[in-house]
Amino acid sequence: MLDASIPLKLQEIVQRELDCDERVVWSEMPKPKYFSGPALGMFLFAIPWTAFSVFWMAGAAGFKIPQFNNGEDLFPLFGIPFFLIGIGMLSSPLWAYRNSLRTVYLITDRRAITIDGGMSYTIRSYTPEKLNDTFRREHKDGTGDVIIFRNSWRDSDGDKQMQELGFLRIDDAKSIELMLKQLAEPANARERRS
Known part of the structure; x- marks a missing residue:
């Protein structure tokens, strides 16, 4: 179920990334904004x-x-x-606006995928085991971010830096977070049994 509003070039990249019998459950592009935080x-x-x-x-x-x-x-x-x-x-x-027009987020029957565009494409795949710490940041209108992974490090000055990865600037963040938690549930059940 690939969203029809996704540009053809991105659709081709998505098709190359998917396994032959993998099925897309949800797809969306971020809402383009000129003035994101950074x-x-x-x-x-x-x-x-x-x-x-x-x-x-x-x-x-x-x-x-x-x-x-x-x-x-x-x-x-x-x-x-x-x-x-x-x-x-x-x-x-x-540039931020342009890059958001080259980004797509996917949930398949097996994993979550982010494809971030720019001069080149960065493709991140999150298997169910990596979806345990998923959380959301939501606005009053229901739009928001679903954060899948946080990367923190210290820069050369010793200051702490943080990068949040996931589905950013999407509609209905709550239902997407729920879909990711449902995808992670079988992996959590296996972990509890062992």
């Missing part, structure tokens, strides 16, 4: 970053258009990489 934070940080880089380049040029006829006029060009980084951060909401 993209919004980066966008807000990018505003002063980019503004300062433009101001710095203008100041380095003496607030006039450089003539580039002597070596001093080349100094403002050192600000270009910082300006380009700022433009990249300002466009992060567009």
Whole structure:
């Protein structure tokens, strides 16, 4: 039961991922948003970053258009990489939106699958044994996230970082969480018996 609104390219990737007799029970794409949490934070940080880089380049040029006829006029060009980084951060909401249009979530009769798009595709498969700690974060309208796996680590500064994986920005998060728990139930029963 693959959702008809899923683009053909994603449908082909899904078909390649499925085993020959595996059946799709549920499929959905995330609701595209320009300003998801991480993209919004980066966008807000990018505003002063980019503004300062433009101001710095203008100041380095003496607030006039450089003539580039002597070596001093080349100094403002050192600000270009910082300006380009700022433009990249300002466009992060567009990239987040674009990536959500290349992402699909699946529940089959055997496992849960996420296919995350971008420049390449990342495919994560969660067998029933991996669905034990599933939980949801839900909004008042029923949309939300169903978190399947949490990955935490310490960065080079020793600060704790967290990545949550699962079905993000979906409709009816509660029923999807229930479907995942039902898929995990036979594995939980086997674990209790042993």
